[in-house]
Amino acid sequence: MTLFMRPGPEVVPFTPPDRQPGFGVYVHWPFCAAKCPYCDFNSHVRHKPIDQDRYAAAFERELKEAARRSPGETVTSIFLGGGTPSLMEPKTVARILDAVAANWPVAGGAEITMEANPSSVEAERFRGYRAAGVNRVSLGVQALNDEDLKRLGRLHDVAEALRAIRLARETFPRLSFDLIYARPDQSVEAWEAELTQAIDLAADHLSLYQLTIEQGTPFYALHKAGKLIVPDGETSAALYEATQQLTAARGLPAYEISNHAVPGAESRHNLTYWRYGLYAGVGPGAHGRLMKDGVRHAVANEKMPETWLKMVEAWDSGAVEDEPLSAEEQADELLLMGLRLAEGIDLARWRRLAGRDIDPDSESDLRAHGMIERLGPDRIRATPAGMLVLDAVVADLA
Known part of the structure; x- marks a missing residue:
């Protein structure tokens, strides 16, 4: 039986009371086609097909357990993150969204976001995700020139990114995409030109992140060896200031350090985090903030997908941390x-x-x-x- 409300001709945005954080559900799909050299997220490459039915069943079990921990909540947003959630089949996404709706009331017009990579194969699944209930997509574009896309280890080129953006705008009511700046050899002038192009392509939201060198990544080793030179502090500050000025002038001011939106089009789910709301996190490596006996708890799941899967199948939860916060x-x-x-x-x-x-x-x-x-x-x-x-x-x- 289908429980999740599928899209009608219009999606009416959910408008919560002023600055209330709402309640979110984060679903982590940990698998990627390749590991980007700058990435320190909990993502894993597997060279054999993933048993999506088995993982979907585990998500269903963990969602039920998370709902037991958070009675009385109404879901205002769902975020399918990763990893690369757009490697999921649309039927897997539908099962997960149905499981959310089976365990909590879901607010009318709730924001349902999926992260996606702009490769041509994944973009063709967009219509299936929309039919499953996704109403917002966040594309990992990262750069708008092929040289830097290759340097960042991305599997798509600019032509594929532009195609994915176009298809996303045709398919989903809301679209965001990510860009990374402060890249090696990037000047303020070059970034302003690229950002101008991005704003012209964007619908209502952009996430713009400065490249950070994270310990344990290939970029960290290259940077330490002097083979990867990123802009110095003064240039990075100038790039940040140019970002703020240009996005504000074009009607997408910063509402958070790295996120820019047309007023009213902010990421509802991410605002739940930043406004310090409660949220359930399910999947390998997911984090949550839930109440237990009137005390807020920090919950964190096992990161290794196969270990998480066995834990959930045995105990309905993959949590390895569940600590009360003072x-x-x-x-x-x-x-x-x-x-x-x-x-x-x-x-x-x-x-x-x-x-x-x-x-x-x-x-x-x-x-x-x-x-x-x-x-x-x-x-x-x-x-x-x-x-x-x-x-x-x-x-x-x-």
């Missing part, structure tokens, strides 16, 4: 997540968690240096300058 830890997480947002954080909520006020001397010093600003009596946010050193700002405030 009030202080929650207050720190609220700062870390909320100050990423242009809207900032509600200090009254922070005080309820921390049991104290923000240190006035720390706040005064950060304001004097132009790192944070007040938005009324009970809300603060990081300034553009503060966003560039956000970890330090959070550490000072915490």
Whole structure:
């Protein structure tokens, strides 16, 4: 029996109460066709076909267990991330979405996002994903020139990316795509030209990430050996500032450090994280924040897909961590997540968690240096300058 509401002629956006985080469900599909040299996500390459029926059944079991842990919630967003979720068959996606709807009420017009790679084979599945209930796609484009796509280890070229963007715009009500900047040898002028092209292609949302060199990746080894040179701090700051200025001028201002949208088209699911809401995470390596006996818990799953699968089949859960968070830890997480947002954080909520006020001397010093600003009596946010050193700002405030 089909439980998930399939698309009608229109999708009416779900509009929650002002700045309420909602409740999200994150589903992690851990498999990729190839591992990108910059990626430190929980993704795995398998050279034999994946038993999708078996994994779908495991997702169904873990979703049921997650719902048992979060009674009374209404799902406002679902995010199929990875890995490469667009390696799933549409029928697998349909089973997962039906399992969500079998275990929680799903808000009308809830945002249902799938990450996808723009290879031609995967793009042809878009109509099947739309029929399954997906109403927003996030494409991993990463660059709009073939030389850098090859350097980043991507399997598609620019022509395939443009085709996927076109097909996504024709198929889904909402589209986002990712680009990586601060790439080797990239100038501000070259990035501005590429970003202008991206804005012309975008529907309502762009995710724009600076290249980071993560330990344990091939890029880390190359960088350490001096064979991969990325822009220095001054150039990276100039690239960031150019990004903010150009997107704002073109009607897609930053609502979070790396995310830009037409007002009203922000990622509902990611706002749940940044507004410090609750969410269930299912699948290998997925994380969640759920309540247990009135206390917020940090939940993390086993990363290795085959081990996670056996755990779920035996015990209905692949969790390897399920730790209560102290009030202080929650207050720190609220700062870390909320100050990423242009809207900032509600200090009254922070005080309820921390049991104290923000240190006035720390706040005064950060304001004097132009790192944070007040938005009324009970809300603060990081300034553009503060966003560039956000970890330090959070550490000072915490």
